[in-house]
Amino acid sequence: MKQQRTRVKVCGLTSVDNALAVEACGVDAIGLVFYRPSPRWVATDMAAKIARALGPLTHKVGLFVNASAQDVEQVLAQVELSVLQFHGDEPDSFCQQFKRPFFKALRMQNGVDIGALMATYPSAAGFLLDAYKKGVPGGTGESFDWARVPKKCARPLLLAGGLTPLNVGAAIEQTAVYGVDVSGGVESAPGVKGIDLVRALIQQVQRADQSK
Ligand SMILES: O=C(O)c1ccccc1NCC(=O)[C@H](O)[C@H](O)COP(=O)(O)O
Numbered sequence: 001m002k003q004q005r006t007r008v009k010v011c012g013l014t015s016v017d018n019a020l021a022v023e024a025c026g027v028d029a030i031g032l033v034f035y036r037p038s039p040r041w042v043a044t045d046m047a048a049k050i051a052r053a054l055g056p057l058t059h060k061v062g063l064f065v066n067a068s069a070q071d072v073e074q075v076l077a078q079v080e081l082s083v084l085q086f087h088g089d090e091p092d093s094f095c096q097q098f099k100r101p102f103f104k105a106l107r108m109q110n111g112v113d114i115g116a117l118m119a120t121y122p123s124a125a126g127f128l129l130d131a132y133k134k135g136v137p138g139g140t141g142e143s144f145d146w147a148r149v150p151k152k153c154a155r156p157l158l159l160a161g162g163l164t165p166l167n168v169g170a171a172i173e174q175t176a177v178y179g180v181d182v183s184g185g186v187e188s189a190p191g192v193k194g195i196d197l198v199r200a201l202i203q204q205v206q207r208a209d210q211s212k
Contacts, residue, residue, distance in 0.1 A: 005209050006172050007179030009061060009158065010198060012040030012139065014191040019050045025198040028179070029059035031085065034067065034075055038139060039190035040183065047079045061085050061103070065137045072098055085128060087137045096123035103158060107132040108144040115150065124155065128181055131161030141184035143167070149175045165200035172208035180205065 011031030013019040019030055032047045033040040042050070051060045062081040064072055066088030075081070076098060084102040086095050095102045104124045106117055109132035118127055129149060131142040143162030150157070156178035159171055164185030171180065186201055188194030 004178070006177065006205050007158075008202060008205055009059070009179060009181045010186060010193060010201075011061075011063065011160075011181055011183040012038070012187075012191060013050055013193065014040060014042045014046065016046075016049050016053045018193055020053055021195045022193050022198050023054050023058050025195065026202050027058070027198070029061050029083070030054065031061045031063050031181070031183070032079070032081070033063045033139075034071075035063065035065040035087070035137070040139060041191075044075055044078050047075070051080045059083050063087060063138075064090075066090065069094065069097065076100075083125070087130075092121045092123050095121070101125035103128045105130050105138060105160075107137075108148055108161075114148070118153070118155070126156035126158065126178065127153070128158040128160050129177075130181075139183050143171075146171055146174045149177060151176060163201075165197060165204050168201055169204040169208040172205060173211065 007028040009029040010022050010027050012033050013030050059082045061083045063085045084100045087105040103126045104121045105128040131140050131144045133140040158179045158181045159177040160181035163182045186193050186197040
């Protein structure tokens with residue numbers, strides 16, 4: 001029997017109504033993408049409205065890709081973010097300066113020594129393991145071989161990459177991750193989450209947890 005339930009983060013919210021509907025499905029955290037080339041990019045003032053609208057126990061995770069410290073601080077001054085997530089080449093010293101818990105996204109490129117990479121982030125609260133696609137820092141909609149997820153890790157792991165209501169149960173059964181992070185697999189249009197898909201995802205996570 002698994003000790004803890006699998007946490008669910010849905011990433012890439014871009015409107016208040018959609019974020020509230022996603023929250024009502026029972027997610028633990030929502031992600032706000034501050035990376036302009038992404039179809040899920042959200043303007044800082046909209047992100048602030050979303051963060052204010054959600055309940056205090058729902059984590060608001062701010063996602064950055066090689067942003068400057070000044071840009072991150074500007075967002076933090078306006079948006080109440082409880083957690084940060086870095087998807088670029090940011091070193092530990094950069095990520096830890098904002099006095100927020102942070103997840104470092106690590107892309108599972110073939111041959112990468114994931115344990116050694118994790119050791120270079122002593123300040124990370126946890127890691128998000130995502131698919132590797134050259135030139136695309138995240139939100140690829142592609143998955144990787146879940147057998148590569150470390151069986152044991154001292155820090156929480158979030159599994160990401162191509163998860164959908166159809167495969168999330170198998171992903172949870174094959175790994176021992178703290179949580180799952182889903183974006184494209186629950187979208188009805190770029191940047192818009194399909195609420196039936198989010199509901200189905202939560203159901204599959206709960207089913208997989210019960211069977212562990
Ligand atoms: O979502 C994006 O567009 C994105 C762009 C650049 C960096 C990260 C991005 N998303 C980060 C996430 O946490 C996604 O949920 C994760 O990469 C999984 O995405 P998907 O494969 O679409 O479920």
